[in-house]
Amino acid sequence: KANAEQKKRLTEEFKILLVRTYASALAAYAEQKFEFRPLRAKPTDTDVTVNVRVLQPGAQPVPIDYSMEKTSAGWKVYDVMVGGVSLVANYRTEFNNTVRDSGIEGLIKILSAKNRTLEAAGGAQQK
Template sequence: MKKILSLFGLLFIFGGAQAAMPAPDELVRAVTGEVLEIVRADDAIRNGDPARIAALVDEKVLPHFNFRRMTMLAVGRDWRQASPAQQDRLVEAFRTLLVRTYSNALTQYRDQTIAFRPLRAAATDTTVQVRTEVQQPGAQPIGIDYMLERSDNGWKVFDVVVAGVSLVTNYRGTFAQEIRSGGIDGLIRSLEARNAELASGAAS
């Protein structure tokens, strides 16, 4: 279940900026379908080939996250304590954690489907919520809500709400504990250690 949540909770994959920007739900629907088709057809990805997974993530995912805002939201008020250099390391470490979690979860995809709920947003809105539902045989559907903001480079995801739980809020409590225990540098060390652990697991 955790792997399924990781997969669909981190499936924030949308097309690049266009002259006439499509509605965010249309982007989610079109590009999610494209990526899942790639996963279904690529045995190397399903078998955990790191190079093939990295190529897919680099092409379809990374350009469309607002990792800095996600990190700021996850760190919360302690963000202001961090120096610019520490902020950059936090963003990089959190970005790496999310990407590696997503990459690992890609190998777990099988026959889940995604249903889209009607978009409730005005054309002038700069922040929207795209609501979807992951449907899986023999299990209850899982609600996934994507929070996006409009930018000059297209829509960017800055949070995902899985079964009512915000991704960035969920991390905030853990990050606050790490900061209380070891300061900003302690949080950075913890994230980097976790990333090293995930990288070691992928390599093995």
């Protein structure tokens, strides 16, 4: 179980990883068109899925689904599914395996190393 300091470091490293990874993935589609599908939601809904398709010349569109929750601070994305694969489920499996094998500190070190690698490779910078 993570202590308060570990939770803080883990959250920060994971946030940096998500921003860099997502920015990198979006950059790969910079020349593509994004098609936002009509949102079917009621004004009272607090949980919606925004469907987007990346249109690629000569290839099948890539579906991206943003699962969003309405909070007091506004709408927040809590999961992204690309081609039917959940980012949350993918990271959960990976992190559980790492924590089982190396503990919380091991996971923090791995995330930190991935962040340094992405930064060195020119990944998006956290503002």
